[in-house]
Amino acid sequence: MKRVLFVCVHNSGRSQMAAAILNRMAGGKAVAESAGTEPAEAVNPNAVRAMAELGIDLSGARPKLLIQEMVDRADRVITMGCSVEESCPAVFLPNVEDWGLEDPAGKPLEKVREIRDEMVRRVQALLQEVQETSASEPGTGPESA
Numbered sequence: 001m002k003r004v005l006f007v008c009v010h011n012s013g014r015s016q017m018a019a020a021i022l023n024r025m026a027g028g029k030a031v032a033e034s035a036g037t038e039p040a041e042a043v044n045p046n047a048v049r050a051m052a053e054l055g056i057d058l059s060g061a062r063p064k065l066l067i068q069e070m071v072d073r074a075d076r077v078i079t080m081g082c083s084v085e086e087s088c089p090a091v092f093l094p095n096v097e098d099w100g101l102e103d104p105a106g107k108p109l110e111k112v113r114e115i116r117d118e119m120v121r122r123v124q125a126l127l128q129e130v131q132e133t134s135a136s137e138p139g140t141g142p143e144s145a
Helices: 014-025 045-052 068-073 109-136
Strands: 002-008 030-036 076-079
Touching (some): 002 068, 002 109, 045 109, 076 109
Parallel strands (some): 002 030, 002 076
């Protein structure tokens, strides 16, 4: 099973939403977690509302500090885009992919929905890529059954 780590500065919006979307859509083929370099006190309320519209409950989620063990166990590390350059996770992590998504902090619900919907598209593409990569790895394709 592939492990994906989504990272942003505050772990209060983008990375929380991306991890929850992947965990919902992956059907057990991948698992995601999220963290931040400077975790906030709570998850962005508009992120919670936007995700609830998809039937995903983030109300109990809490921002977490990024630790090395999270990076070590991840097959993929994806940062969300940096608006706080001094604490940007992309600066600290090797071999990361950055999605460059707008930070939902302080944005109205309508804008957070747009960010969420873009995240859904990117997670779908990521899962397709993970599925194709897994199918081409030795011992994982139909010929290994």
